[in-house]
Amino acid sequence: MKTLYLRISITIIVVMLASSVTSFLLANVYYQYSLKPYNDQKITHMAEDIVDFYEENPEVRLDQYLNHVGDLGYQIYLVDASGKGVAYGGAFRDQTLSDKVIEQVLTGNVYHGIRELDSKFYITGFFDNALENSIGMPMVIGDEPHALFLRPNIEQQFGELRVFFAKILVMTLILSVLFALISTVYVVKPIRKLTEATKRIARGQYRIQLNVRRKDELGQLASHFTQMAKGLEQLEAMRQEFVSNVSHEIQSPLASIQGFAETLRTGKLPPEQQEHYLAIIAEESRRMSQLSKQLLTLASLDKEEEVIEKSKFDLAEQIKQVVFMTEWSWREKDIVIEMELPSTLIYADKKLLHQVWVNLITNSIKFTGEGGTIAVSLHPQENGLQVKVWDTGIGISEEDLPNIFHRFYKGDKARNREGGSSGLGLAIVHKIVELHDGHIDVKSKLGEGTTFTIWLPRL
Ligand SMILES: Nc1ncnc2c1ncn2[C@@H]1O[C@H](COP(=O)(O)OP(=O)(O)OP(=O)(O)O)[C@@H](O)[C@H]1O
Ligand SMILES: [Mg+2]
Numbered sequence: 001m002k003t004l005y006l007r008i009s010i011t012i013i014v015v016m017l018a019s020s021v022t023s024f025l026l027a028n029v030y031y032q033y034s035l036k037p038y039n040d041q042k043i044t045h046m047a048e049d050i051v052d053f054y055e056e057n058p059e060v061r062l063d064q065y066l067n068h069v070g071d072l073g074y075q076i077y078l079v080d081a082s083g084k085g086v087a088y089g090g091a092f093r094d095q096t097l098s099d100k101v102i103e104q105v106l107t108g109n110v111y112h113g114i115r116e117l118d119s120k121f122y123i124t125g126f127f128d129n130a131l132e133n134s135i136g137m138p139m140v141i142g143d144e145p146h147a148l149f150l151r152p153n154i155e156q157q158f159g160e161l162r163v164f165f166a167k168i169l170v171m172t173l174i175l176s177v178l179f180a181l182i183s184t185v186y187v188v189k190p191i192r193k194l195t196e197a198t199k200r201i202a203r204g205q206y207r208i209q210l211n212v213r214r215k216d217e218l219g220q221l222a223s224h225f226t227q228m229a230k231g232l233e234q235l236e237a238m239r240q241e242f243v244s245n246v247s248h249e250i251q252s253p254l255a256s257i258q259g260f261a262e263t264l265r266t267g268k269l270p271p272e273q274q275e276h277y278l279a280i281i282a283e284e285s286r287r288m289s290q291l292s293k294q295l296l297t298l299a300s301l302d303k304e305e306e307v308i309e310k311s312k313f314d315l316a317e318q319i320k321q322v323v324f325m326t327e328w329s330w331r332e333k334d335i336v337i338e339m340e341l342p343s344t345l346i347y348a349d350k351k352l353l354h355q356v357w358v359n360l361i362t363n364s365i366k367f368t369g370e371g372g373t374i375a376v377s378l379h380p381q382e383n384g385l386q387v388k389v390w391d392t393g394i395g396i397s398e399e400d401l402p403n404i405f406h407r408f409y410k411g412d413k414a415r416n417r418e419g420g421s422s423g424l425g426l427a428i429v430h431k432i433v434e435l436h437d438g439h440i441d442v443k444s445k446l447g448e449g450t451t452f453t454i455w456l457p458r459l
Pocket of ligand 1: 359363367391393394395411412421422424425426427450
């Protein structure tokens with residue numbers, strides 16, 4: 001398996017090698033164009049000095065003099081007119097030198113071997129201990145023309161230094177490879193941890209501990225990852241709660257249907273009792289059907305934008321229809337309905353908004369006592385409109401108020417069971433208003449009444 005660790009290590013080592021080779025090549029260019037001519041000039045100067053000094057002081061013993069110069073760190077090769085040569089200072093590893101070059105120097109020309117030798121492109125040429133790699137200077141000894149070849153004795157001048165630098169280079173290479181291998185462990189470690197965490201989330205374990213104190217990209221990744229894990233955990237909890245709520249809501253009507261059906265099967269009941277039980281079964285079935293309808297609505301609303309089908313219609317007209325549709329139930333309770341509904345056009349999903357008014361108005365009717373009042377009003381505003389549904393009902397307690405829009409939340413559980421409600425109505429209202437980019441607000445006082453205020457954009 002190609003691990004990230006291996007990849008990063010190899011990349012670092014390749015980069016190191018590539019940069020070493022590149023800098024070596026660049027150093028060679030520098031040597032070729034700058035160092036080599038300078039070096040040539042320096043040695044030429046030295047050779048001139050050596051020759052000048054001897055020619056000005058012919059009384060000096062030549063071999064002693066040249067031996068001294070050799071001891072100072074130079075290699076010398078002196079050739080006489082007959083072509084016979086003597087070496088002073090260290091010996092040349094490669095002593096070949098063409099007759100043409102010797103001839104040329106004997107006739108009074110300076111030979112620039114250091115500068116001109118083409119094969120010595122690489123900086124290693126600087127260290128090449130060859131006679132060719134020297135400066136040739138004409139020299140007159142007792143009226144005889146001679147040729148003096150000179151080059152620095154690198155071995156003597158830089159011997160130890162060369163070994164020293166070579167050792168440093170090798171050590172640097174080995175150590176940097178080693179450090180690259182070690183440091184990569186630290187780069188890869190947090191990624192390994194993240195992978196481990198991902199696996200744990202996949203197994204359903206959401207409590208993960210990651211180092212989120214790091215300030216770099218990995219730290220950010222870890223912090224976002226932890227947030228995501230928390231989000232998933234909440235989502236999972238919500239899902240479980242939802243499933244248990246649904247099961248609970250289905251379980252109770254089913255239990256009563258089952259119970260009454262069993263009782264009816266015994267067959268020894270007076271007709272009016274039978275009638276009563278059958279009515280309960282019918283009511284519970286209706287309730288279950290209502291619940292499944294609401295759940296389907298919520299499921300489709302959860303798919304977000306896809307479900308919205310906008311059209312232009314008169315909102316006042318729609319609300320009036322809902323009020324008339326529910327007339328039977330508010331008349332039964334002697335509730336007075338007040339309406340302030342000026343005709344107002346809106347561009348929205350007609351079916352979904354109908355659901356909103358049905359849910360709000362039936363709530364008001366359900367939670368308002370005999371002889372109460374319900375008011376529905378519509379106020380066009382800039383860019384949007386406001387609908388208020390107000391009642392003089394039982395009101396909502398302060399602790400219930402923040403929860404009424406949650407799925408399955410019912411204020412007074414016992415009473416609502418009889419009324420056959422599931423606590424999904426306001427959750428649906430909230431979702432629909434949200435899908436229309438509007439908002440809903442509620443104000444209520446226990447025992448005095450409740451006001452729902454909805455704002456919707458007109459377009
Ligand atoms: N107009 C109101 N007056 C008093 N309490 C209300 C009013 N509207 C809603 N509530 C409270 O908010 C709770 C949630 O309302 P919601 O419409 O979501 O559920 P529900 O009416 O109980 O059931 P469903 O609408 O699903 O049949 C209600 O149980 C009730 O306690
Ligand atoms: Mg309701």
